[in-house]
Amino acid sequence: MNVLLLGVGMQGKAALHDLCRQEGIDRIIAADADLEGLRRHILERGYGGKVACEFVDAEDPGSIARLMALKPAVAVDLLPSRFSPLVGLAAIQSGVHLVNTVYVLPEMKKLESEITAAGLTFLPEFGMDPGIDLVLLGRAAGMFDRIEVIDSYGAGVPEPGADDNPLRYKVTWTFAGVLRAYMRGGRLVRDGRVVEVGSREMFSPENVHEVEIPGLGRFEAFANGDALPYAAMLGIDPLRLRRLGRYSFRWPGHCAFWKKLVDLRLLDDEPLEVDGVTVNKRNFLAAAIEPHIRLGPNERDVAVIRVDISGMQDGRRVRSVLQVVDYRDLASGFTAMNRTVGYTAAIGALMIADGRLAKRGLLSPLRDVPYEIFKKELAKRNIRISEELRLLE
Numbered sequence: 030m031n032v033l034l035l036g037v038g039m040q041g042k043a044a045l046h047d048l049c050r051q052e053g054i055d056r057i058i059a060a061d062a063d064l065e066g067l068r069r070h071i072l073e074r075g076y077g078g079k080v081a082c083e084f085v086d087a088e089d090p091g092s093i094a095r096l097m098a099l100k101p102a103v104a105v106d107l108l109p110s111r112f113s114p115l116v117g118l119a120a121i122q123s124g125v126h127l128v129n130t131v132y133v134l135p136e137m138k139k140l141e142s143e144i145t146a147a148g149l150t151f152l153p154e155f156g157m158d159p160g161i162d163l164v165l166l167g168r169a170a171g172m173f174d175r176i177e178v179i180d181s182y183g184a185g186v187p188e189p190g191a192d193d194n195p196l197r198y199k200v201t202w203t204f205a206g207v208l209r210a211y212m213r214g215g216r217l218v219r220d221g222r223v224v225e226v227g228s229r230e231m232f233s234p235e236n237v238h239e240v241e242i243p244g245l246g247r248f249e250a251f252a253n254g255d256a257l258p259y260a261a262m263l264g265i266d267p268l269r270l271r272r273l274g275r276y277s278f279r280w281p282g283h284c285a286f287w288k289k290l291v292d293l294r295l296l297d298d299e300p301l302e303v304d305g306v307t308v309n310k311r312n313f314l315a316a317a318i319e320p321h322i323r324l325g326p327n328e329r330d331v332a333v334i335r336v337d338i339s340g341m342q343d344g345r346r347v348r349s350v351l352q353v354v355d356y357r358d359l360a361s362g363f364t365a366m367n368r369t370v371g372y373t374a375a376i377g378a379l380m381i382a383d384g385r386l387a388k389r390g391l392l393s394p395l396r397d398v399p400y401e402i403f404k405k406e407l408a409k410r411n412i413r414i415s416e417e418l419r420l421l422e
Contacts (some may be wrong), residue, residue, distance in 0.1 A: 030054055030382050033096055033125070035085060035116060036107035037061040039202060040130065040156070042070065043363045043371025044105055047410070049076050051375075053383055060085035060096055087112045090119065097123035102382040104128070105374050113137055113153070121147050128377040130156030130370055133391070145390040152392050155377040157369035158183035158253075158334060163262075163394035164403055165336040165351040165414065170263050172349050172418065176340040177271045179259060182240065182250060184278030184333040185366045188356060189246065191328040194321065197280040201330045201366035204319040208311050210277070211287060212296050215252025218260075218273035226252045232288035240278070242333060245354065249284050250276040262395050278333055290314075324364065329357035332365035339421065346421040355412050368412060376406045 032048055034041060037059050048057050060083040061067045067082050086092040087108045097104065097119045106116045106129040113129055114136035120127040121143050133153050144151050154160055162181055170176060186192065187199040200207070214228040226236050237251050256275035260267040267273055290296055295314055300307045324330055334353040339346065355365040363371070380386035380402065388397050404414050 030102040031056045031058060031099070032378055032382065033058045033060065033099065033101035033104040034107065035060050035093070035096070035104060036087075036109075037067050037070070038107065039364075040367055040371040040374070041107040043367035044107060044375045045076075045080070045371075046074070046361065046363065047372045047375035048105075048378070049074075049079055051379060053379070055079070056081060058083055058096065058099060058101060062086060087115070090115055093119045094122065097125050101125060103378045105378050107371075107374065110134070114140065117144075117151065120151070121149065124149065126150045126381045128152045128155055128374050128381065130154070130160060130374050132159060138391070141391040148389050150381050150386065150389050150392060152377045152381065152386070152394070152398075155394050155398075156371075156373050157185075157332060157366065160373050160394055161334045161353055161369060161407075162336060164398050164400060165334065165353075166259065166263075166338075167395040167398075168400045169336050169338045169349045169351050173338065173340040173342055173347075176263070176265060176338060178337075178339040179256075179270065179273045180335075180337040181256070181259065181275045182248075182278055182333065182335040182337070183253065183276075184248065185330055185364075186278065186280060186333075187324065188329045188331045191324070191330070192280050196286060196318075196322060197283055199322050199324045199328070199330065200319055201324060201364045203315075204322070205312060205315040208296055208315050209298075210253070211291070212298065212311070213254055215275070216255040216257055217252060217275070218256070218267050218270050221268060221271055223257070223267065229291055232284040232291060237284045239281070240335075242278075242335070242352075242354070245331065245333070247281060248278040248333075249281050250278055251284055253277040262393060324357075326362075327359060329359065330364045330366060331356050332369045334369070348417075348419055348421050350415075350417040352415050352417075353407070353412060354415075358411075368410065372407075372410050372412065376403065379406070 057080045059080050064084040071080050103126040110131035117137050117140050185201045212228045215226040231251050237249050239247050240250050241247050253275050256273050257267050297310050301310050332355045336351045339348045357364045
């Protein structure tokens, strides 16, 4: 079978590596705007004749449509998220199943009836976070008769010993994207009430808590976007929950540092004139810092995905914790972030192509991805899910 891979950046290279190792895949059509760089990468990795390199201009619908017209069994879209509706429309028009790793934009949601009518499977939000976290959430939630608490966490940080700069953080994706997330704010439930966490209050002490991860240590956790859709996916009224939150992890001290910069307005997304040159404050800060916080060639990052749910099961109060802790593979060079995003997307493509994920329509990893099959596929890549269920007093 043939697979189309759109976008061969940091996560795309991991997806390509994984797809090349699958016996059931005969050919991968890898497409990127940097065609020469892609060709060099294929030669360096020794992927041989299994990969065909193509140019794609994500701004040009015709460029995407041309690739979809090659009729792959499934397409993996790892282009920037803003292009996902455009890619989705081209996939519908060509009758191609689709996987991506980004949140469902409203424009993509509008295509839902067309996806179903075309008899296609679209699996969005299938990377690390969103992705693995949603599969874990669906699995954990299914254990309960009544859920009282949902805490979901995600992290990509340098492992202990590699956190050797003032931020205790190193880049495993775009630092500009990290700083955008730092100003996104959040929405969660505390004591049965919906709480809005403003973009300037994310790192305030009252909005930060600590979590101990066995084998790693203590992390700070702060709001990561809107958690209320998690309740909606599960068919739960969020006001019936005692607590609901979606959080990012960082090493201790990170939040206090960024709180100072937020208060100094250095993360504002606004122009600033300096010596007659207009710059964006946040973009300038990202560009100035990023070269000094890159992960070294022999340093490892660690990705943590944790879903922690409490509630009632058979008349008892219990707590379920499902967790993934993954490290960079120094042999391949792929970071934990590359692996948990890129490999997951590749697994989604495989499951659709070989029929193990046969449901049609706009799917959700929370509801529609078979947990045991997914768990086994992750384990084949040495990404393991730990499961804990214990009785609460």
